[in-house]
Amino acid sequence: MKAKMDLSVDTKECWNCPIKHQAVCSRCEPDELKRLEEIKYYRNYEAGQPVIWAGDHMEFVASVVTGIASLSQTMEDGRTQMVGLLLPSDFIGRPGRDSAPFDVVAVSDLTICCFRKNPFEELMTTTPHIGMRLLEMTLDELDSAREWMLVLGRKTAREKIASLLAIVARRDAALKKHSPKDGMNFDLPLTREAMADYLGLTLETVSRQISALKKAGIIELDGKRRVVVPSLERLINETGDDVDGGYIS
Amino acid sequence: MKAKMDLSVDTKECWNCPIKHQAVCSRCEPDELKRLEEIKYYRNYEAGQPVIWAGDHMEFVASVVTGIASLSQTMEDGRTQMVGLLLPSDFIGRPGRDSAPFDVVAVSDLTICCFRKNPFEELMTTTPHIGMRLLEMTLDELDSAREWMLVLGRKTAREKIASLLAIVARRDAALKKHSPKDGMNFDLPLTREAMADYLGLTLETVSRQISALKKAGIIELDGKRRVVVPSLERLINETGDDVDGGYIS
DNA sequence: GCGCCACTTTGATCAGGATCAAACCGGATT
């Protein structure tokens, strides 16, 4: 009996919101926060549930508070490509546009903080802090989308898997506020199919390459979802990326 | 003797700048434009010349005025992936960051309008119009980067070529201010290699697929660079995209 | 315990695009 924790009680108030230092509202002054608080409401989704379908009218924009959502595109014949992973503090939707360009699906159980679209847009024109933070976040997203284009266009299946693992490892380390190190372990909250959709592969190839990395000792699996990385350097070597380049920041 | 036209004389002044209605400065009031004008200068590059290398310190941000530039990433072993095509009015660089994340190369002869970075950043904090326009442009870029991820991750070689042609056709139509129509023709200002780098293919595959589309009567070639599209619908069918979806806007 | 179901692994075969190689084309230089 997996009793689902009700996270909402903890996050109803901005002052103890877990993403208050990263989200679109992180630059806001107390009075601006107050006005945001008036137009916000929370929504919860279970793993697998759709949040928005491409083309839907959107009456809100939102921040991911807890959990993971995917942004993806599907062709008529069923081929699908994930075009973004939305993690806590990531922004959903777009001021000035009212139909969604991509599908948004809850990958894990998910809580989002919604702002009614019209008042939010008004608020953006009057308070610069929101727009500035959103610009920053959007520029970051654009950079990572472009990094991902290299993965999709030029990397081998093995390099793709290693790249995904390296990204999740880095993100997990950032979340726990320590730098990624040897022996670290983390949850991989994606099914083989979701990984395939993210990497532009089939799920069989994903499975085979993960087995190969395991056999090569690059990773160890603890159960189905927990990954252990004995040597981070060896993992990064497998990504094809420059070992020292990129992520100094 | 290819006498190079000096475009710069025509574009030194904001009031008759060819991109004044689309660029980052398009929302500016006359007084804001005046301040921008004080910190701007033009640069010209010949086709093939590098503008910025990844990792370089950048002392400016800029708008593409005329010509085309590419944004690309290269792995140590030489594999490269283009991650963006920069067309007139597109923005180069990023306020608040001083080293370039990607290579920028002039694909055709190129003129850019540069703003010194520090004064530009200051201007952004004091005048909201620049930041707002930049946010809009960045959100658009992010959407098209994500569209491109579907092309890279899931489309066949033939669909990739057709997608590229359809995009260039649409952009060309937009530039000439009419909707794309049957029988239209346009320049394809990219070498086979550049197309390959954009599409995540080899140049041989690009060449073969273009030949195949030609043989199938989907396109006609006039010389090496000019493309004629007898039936736009037939071209779009080849992209794998939903025929009516997407680009209504 | 038993079976069900979603997810995963593994195997055999196939095919799309990469790779290696050579010829071709058109414009510029001498």
Added chain:
DNA sequence: AATCCGGTTTGATCCTGATCAAAGTGGCGC
């Protein structure tokens, strides 16, 4: 005219990852 050269086309073969198929695993409800 002869040569050169960047870019392009075409051909032959190879290999990575897709596809088709079957069996394995583990959690859950009955």
